[in-house]
Amino acid sequence: MYNKLMIAIFGAPGAGKTVQGQLLANKYGWEWISSRDLLLSLNDKDVTMALNHGMPIDNEKSVQVFETEMKKLERYELWDRAVLDGFPMNVSQIYYMAESDLLKHLKGAIVLRVPRGELWKRLVERKRVDDTRVAVERRQDLYERAITGMLHVLKENGIKIAEVNGQNSPEDVLERVEEKLGEWGIVEKKRYEKIEE
Numbered sequence: 428m429y430n431k432l433m434i435a436i437f438g439a440p441g442a443g444k445t446v447q448g449q450l451l452a453n454k455y456g457w458e459w460i461s462s463r464d465l466l467l468s469l470n471d472k473d474v475t476m477a478l479n480h481g482m483p484i485d486n487e488k489s490v491q492v493f494e495t496e497m498k499k500l501e502r503y504e505l506w507d508r509a510v511l512d513g514f515p516m517n518v519s520q521i522y523y524m525a526e527s528d529l530l531k532h533l534k535g536a537i538v539l540r541v542p543r544g545e546l547w548k549r550l551v552e553r554k555r556v557d558d559t560r561v562a563v564e565r566r567q568d569l570y571e572r573a574i575t576g577m578l579h580v581l582k583e584n585g586i587k588i589a590e591v592n593g594q595n596s597p598e599d600v601l602e603r604v605e606e607k608l609g610e611w612g613i614v615e616k617k618r619y620e621k622i623e624e
Contacts, residue, residue, distance in 0.1 A: 431532040432534050432613065433533045435533060435535075436537045438541070439546055439570050440570070441541065441550040442540070442593045443539055444513065445461065446600075455508065455614065457510050458506040459510055459512060460514065461513060462512065466478060473485075480565070481559075481562030481565030481566040484516070490520060493514050494527070497529065511533075515577065518577055521580050533581075533586055535587040535608070535611050535613065536578070536581055537607060537608075538578070540590050541592075545594060589607040591607060
């Protein structure tokens with residue numbers, strides 16, 4: 428692979444990872460790679476049950492579906508820019524990316540920050556089957572246990588990291604994200620009106 432570029436979007440359940448990933452992909456013609464969608468495509472009842480109940484996902488299966496997707500995209504030359512939604516989800520998956528030579532293409536990570544009360548309000552409104560209170564709290568705990576270690580390892584590997592306020596409208600958040608990507612030289616740097624933090 429040559430001159431490929433990826434960014435990863437991190438955030439607790441309801442922070443808006445998928446919305447921002449899709450907005451970026453649609454606006455810039457990037458490939459949007461959703462770990463959740465890839466796992467659901469396995470039609471594996473154990474994986475689906477784990478997703479729906481906020482349980483840990485088998486790490487080997489997560490890596491397998493991601494690797495399969497990347498090989499498919501590469502085989503058919505379908506990407507040169509990609510936004511990762513839900514991958515990596517733990518430190519071992521970052522090590523996998525390093526060993527498989529993918530980490531060199533990861534140019535930055537956006538961490539969406541949203542208060543817990545706002546997160547729950549959003550989850551109630553979107554009415555997804557896996558957004559029960561128990562499942563959400565489990566996913567929140569899994570995320571909080573994983574994110575500190577992941578950011579530490581990414582920093583050690585020279586990956587740029589930016590925390591972005593995930594509140595206000597999706598369009599406002601997108602402007603904040605684009606501002607960071609502009610600073611990193613990933614998208615054209617523009618002059619944005621200051622969005623109130």
